[in-house]
Amino acid sequence: MIYTDRASAGRALGAHLEHLRASVPLVLGLPRGGVPVAAAVRDVIGGDLDILLVRKLGVPWQPELAMGAIGEGGVRVLNSDVLAHTGIMPEQFAEIEDAERAELERRREVLRGDSKPLSLSGRTAVIVDDGMATGATVVVACRIARLQQPAHVVVAVPVSSIEALRRVAGEADEVVCPMVPRALGGVGTAYQDFHQLDDEEVTALLD
Numbered sequence: 001m002i003y004t005d006r007a008s009a010g011r012a013l014g015a016h017l018e019h020l021r022a023s024v025p026l027v028l029g030l031p032r033g034g035v036p037v038a039a040a041v042r043d044v045i046g047g048d049l050d051i052l053l054v055r056k057l058g059v060p061w062q063p064e065l066a067m068g069a070i071g072e073g074g075v076r077v078l079n080s081d082v083l084a085h086t087g088i089m090p091e092q093f094a095e096i097e098d099a100e101r102a103e104l105e106r107r108r109e110v111l112r113g114d115s116k117p118l119s120l121s122g123r124t125a126v127i128v129d130d131g132m133a134t135g136a137t138v139v140v141a142c143r144i145a146r147l148q149q150p151a152h153v154v155v156a157v158p159v160s161s162i163e164a165l166r167r168v169a170g171e172a173d174e175v176v177c178p179m180v181p182r183a184l185g186g187v188g189t190a191y192q193d194f195h196q197l198d199d200e201e202v203t204a205l206l207d
Contacts, residue, residue, distance in 0.1 A: 010040025
């Protein structure tokens with residue numbers, strides 16, 4: 001199965017999430033690529049649409065390895081095992097966090113403007129991305145979301161590697177993914193149109 005684009009992937013994914021409709025879910029897209037998927041999911045199952053702004057704090061020599069993550073409102077989660085194993089110095093950590101915090105703030109201003117994030121407290125939160133290769137970003141998104149005490153955390157993606165599904169399974173209450181190839185060469189291989197979204201496309205979907 002190959003999706004035409006992110007919107008068609010979201011519609012297909014939404015069909016697997018109909019059981020969440022009664023909970024009036026809060027569908028959270030991970031910018032940028034997850035937002036059109038999330039918008040299409042919300043069109044299918046109802047509820048509210050918002051973005052979940054997170055930035056992974058990657059180890060300098062292995063950026064995919066998360067030593068922590070940050071979210072809006074000064075939220076931060078740390079991966080103490082990675083910090084201990086890598087021996088990152090406090091000044092190195094601070095430098096990386098400052099850079100990622102600046103990018104998070106830039107995205108917040110561009111994508112959210114004056115709007116306040118919707119509260120996750122007590123709600124069914126559906127975290128949506130356009131796919132998972134390693135699952136690292138979705139893992140940190142789950143941890144950031146948990147800090148707001150949602151009632152239920154669902155991760156929903158159109159395509160994922162087997163390894164990423166295993167990684168995310170311990171972070172979410174439920175993981176939904178209709179396409180899990182034996183070998184995923186890259187998330188983009190599941191799409192005919194997998195163009196790089198710009199900020200304008202994302203803000204238009206949110207509006």
